[in-house]
Amino acid sequence: MTRLLIVEDDAATAHELREGLGARGYDTAHAGSAEAARASIAESAWDALIVDRMLPAQDGLGFVRTLRERGDTVPVLFLTALGTVDDRIEGLRAGGDDYLVKPFALGELVARIEALLRRPAMGMRPLLRIGSVELDLIARTARRGERDLELLPREFQLLEYFMRREGLVVTPAMLLRDIWNYNFELRSNLVDVQLGRLRRKLDALGETRLITNVRGVGFVFRADT
Amino acid sequence: MFAASVSSSVRIPRGVWRSAARFGGGVALLLAIGIGAVFGVTYWLSTRAVFRSVNVAVTEQLVLLSERPPELLPFMIMSRLRHQPAVVTRVGLFSADGSLIVGNIERVPAGVRFDSRPRILRTPTAEGGVVRLDVAARVLADGRRLVVARNVEDLLVFRAALMRILLVSLAACVGLGMAAGTAYALRGQARLRRLGATAEHIMLGALGERLEVRRRPDxxxxxxxxxxxxxxxxxxxxxxxxxxxxxxxxxxxxxxxxxxxxxxxxxxxxxxxxxxxxxxxxxxxxxxxxxxxxxxxxxxxxxxxDGRRQAFADVDAAALLREIGGDFAPLAEDAGIALRVETEGPVVIQADRELLAEAVINLTENAIKYAGAGRTVVLETRRSRGRAVLAVADDGPGIAPADREQVFRRFYRARTAQGVPGSGLGLSLVASIAGHHGFEVHLRDNGPGCRVELVCKLREAAA
Missing domain, CATH: 1.10.287 (Helix Hairpins)
Known part of the structure; x- marks a missing residue:
């Protein structure tokens, strides 16, 4: 079972996060301060930390920085109230692996944690094959079974991203950040429209849908064989 | 020398040069007047004193000799010439018809006047040259003519040399004054310009910067x-x-x-x-x-x-608009809108790429949202008189002239936007991004429709 330590000074928020994550099958514990968190880390091993940026006494940034200085590489997801550019950059510089702006959907939090726990396979092989889909990363061509897929560069990028995260939930915010390098929220449903195009090319009539919606959270790519 | 080093390190605009040179010219003029006055007075006083003493000596000798008993005069002249050659250089006693009786002046110099007043005359020498003499002469009671003269050639040469020195140093002072004045003015203006540039940085949000203060403060x-x-x-x-x-x-x-x-x-x-x-x-x-x-x-x-200027870099706006156009074309198509990108060649500007993308995306989303089905949205870059123009235009209902000023304000929503969901923050975000970059934002009538332009400096023009 995945063990998560929630470092958050607000008891109500911590309680709700534990409830929500518990219901999704995570083993969680709560630390109300950096000091308490250090004690919990010394006691047992954690798969990932969820750290509020603003903590009483030592703040989240300082806590993670000292953690990294000690050589601890446990994945850290920052929770932040600001969500400004500087805020994000500071968080990543301090050693955070990802960040989430409050308030957030639990589904988004879970997707981010899963992405942290299962880093994508970034092999150097020129061919990426999952199920019936085959990507030639050098020629930039894609096939599904015997069928050549005529993908635009952006669509190719999207498909590669999903294939490297097979079985993982990918949220629109993750796609905006990783595919488009946009760290801001869009008002339009750019991601849905682009994914719609890709899916229409990917799934011919009667074929299994490779990228499916995860209601209210995002999308997931699953191999068809 | 200083001016040269300044001009090589910073390019100085013509206007600055002109006013600095004017200042330098003023300094030189003042210096010339001052130095000219001092030198002129010195020259005048010193040469006048020298020549006056010569005149006095010549006159004295003339008077002294003419008051001697006439019969003793030749003898006195001879003994004086023998014993005191330094006091009176030349003396000549002539008979009424002009022949020399005694002395070391061969003949009466041409143009001499017998009024006892010394004046400078050019007289030919035995060697064929010309020598200038200070000559005084008088007619004695017995009709003989007495001439006393002093060679002033050396004094005149000295006076000419003094004049030359004066003119050369005056010219040097004027030149130096000109250069020093210009350099000083340029340095002052360079400093003002540096201070101005720093102040502008600070105004744009670099609150950590400080104005330069020299070690010895004025x-x-x-x-x-x-x-x-x-x-x-x-x-x-x-x-x-x-x-x-x-x-x-x-x-x-x-x-x-x-x-x-x-x-x-x-x-x-x-x-x-x-x-x-x-x-x-x-x-x-x-x-x-x-x-x-x-x-x-x-x-x-x-x-x-915040002064997030560290993220500024060269950005090809044409490529950025093509990318955004490519991404949003399907979205526009779903809304029944044709999205076109019109660019020609790279348009490189200084910008925070992500912020610039955010502004253009905001404008594009707006255009798609408000233009309406069947319309066209155009993303465009062009160069216009050394400036880059990024435009997002549509041929939809447009924005009423009365609303155009207001739409950049936070939470303001134009009348044409009523009934369409939105926060009224999109354009104010665009305005703040443009302000952060120092870009101009223009909202124009696209006849029909709306055209938003971001106007900024071309990178090539600045380099």
Whole structure:
């Protein structure tokens, strides 16, 4: 079972996060301060930390920085109230692996944690094959079974991203950040429209849908064989 | 020398040169007048004194000799010439018909007047040259002519040399004064320009920068010290304000996190009736739109108040617009709108790429949202008189002239936007991004439709 330590000074928020994550099958514990968190880390091993940026006494940034200085590489997801550019950059510089702006959907939090726990396979092989889909990363061509897929560069990028995260939930915010390098929220449903195009090319009539919606959270790519 | 080093390190505009040169010319003129006056007085006084003493000596000798008994005069002249050759260089006693009786002047010099007054005459020498003599002469009671003269050639040469020295040093002083004055003015203006550039940086948000103060402060430096102290104060205040803002955001958003999680638990618990479920889903949506709104406001505040200029780099606006156009074309198509990109060649500008993308995306989203089905949206870059123009244009209903000024204000929504969901923050975000970059924003009538232009400096022109 995945063990998560929630470092958050607000008891109500911590309680709700534990409830929500518990219901999704995570083993969680709560630390109300950096000091308490250090004690919990010394006691047992954690798969990932969820750290509020603003903590009483030592703040989240300082806590993670000292953690990294000690050589601890446990994945850290920052929770932040600001969500400004500087805020994000500071968080990543301090050693955070990802960040989430409050308030957030639990589904988004879970997707981010899963992405942290299962880093994508970034092999150097020129061919990426999952199920019936085959990507030639050098020629930039894609096939599904015997069928050549005529993908635009952006669509190719999207498909590669999903294939490297097979079985993982990918949220629109993750796609905006990783595919488009946009760290801001869009008002339009750019991601849905682009994914719609890709899916229409990917799934011919009667074929299994490779990228499916995860209601209210995002999308997931699953191999068809 | 100094001026040369300045001009090689910074390119100085013609106007600056002109006013510096004018200042230098003024300095040189003043210097010339001053030095000319001093030298002139010196020259006049010293040469006059010398020549007066010569004149006095010549006159004295003439008077002295003419008052001697006439019969003794030849003898006296001879003995004087023998014993005191230095006092009176030349003496000549001539008979009434002009033949020499005694002395070392061969003949009466041409042009001499017998009025006892010394004057300078050019007389030919035995060697065929010309020598200038200070000559005084008189007719004695017995009709003989007495001539006393002193060779002043050496004095005249000395006076000419003095004059030459004076003129050369005057010219040198004028030249130096010109150069030094220009250099001084240029340095002063270069300093002003540096101060101006720093002040502009600070105004654009680089609150950590300070005005330069030299080791030995003058009045201007004292002023800079005061301004720097004000900036210290301001920086602390802004930091405190930002801190307070962070605390407020944290205190407001943390309970929302708990609330959202509770609502999600309700939604996913499966114990709600359909009507209640819809209420919960609506509440979740409301929380998300509050978050989007506050995030946007925080972003505008961050862009406007922080000097995020370290992210500035060369950006090809044409390539950026092509990329955004490519991404949003399917979205426009779904809305029944044709999205076109019109660029020709790279248009390189200095910008924070992500912020610039955010502004263009905002304008593109706006155009797609408000233009209406069947319309066309054009993303365009072009060069116009050394400037880059980025435009997002549509042929939709446009924005009424009365609304054009207002739409950049926060939360303002144009009348044509009524009934379409939106926060009224899109264009104000665009305006703050443009302001952050120092870009001009123009909202124009596209006849029909709306055309928003971002006008900025071309990178090539600046290099």
């Amino acid at each position: 009045a201007m430096d004292e002023l800079c010290i005061v301004v720097n102290r004000i900036l210290d104060r301001l920086e602390r205040l802004v930091a405190a304000w930002k801190n307070a803002g962070e605390n407020v955001a944290h205190d407001l958003r943390t309970p929302l996190t708990a609330l959202r999680a509770q609502l999600e638990r309700l939604r996913d618990g499966g114990r709600l009736e359909e009507r209640d479920l819809q209420i919960v889903i609506g509440s979740l949506r409301a929380i998300d739109s509050i978050r989007a709104l506050t995030t946007r406001l925080l972003r505008i505040a961050e862009i406007e108040h």
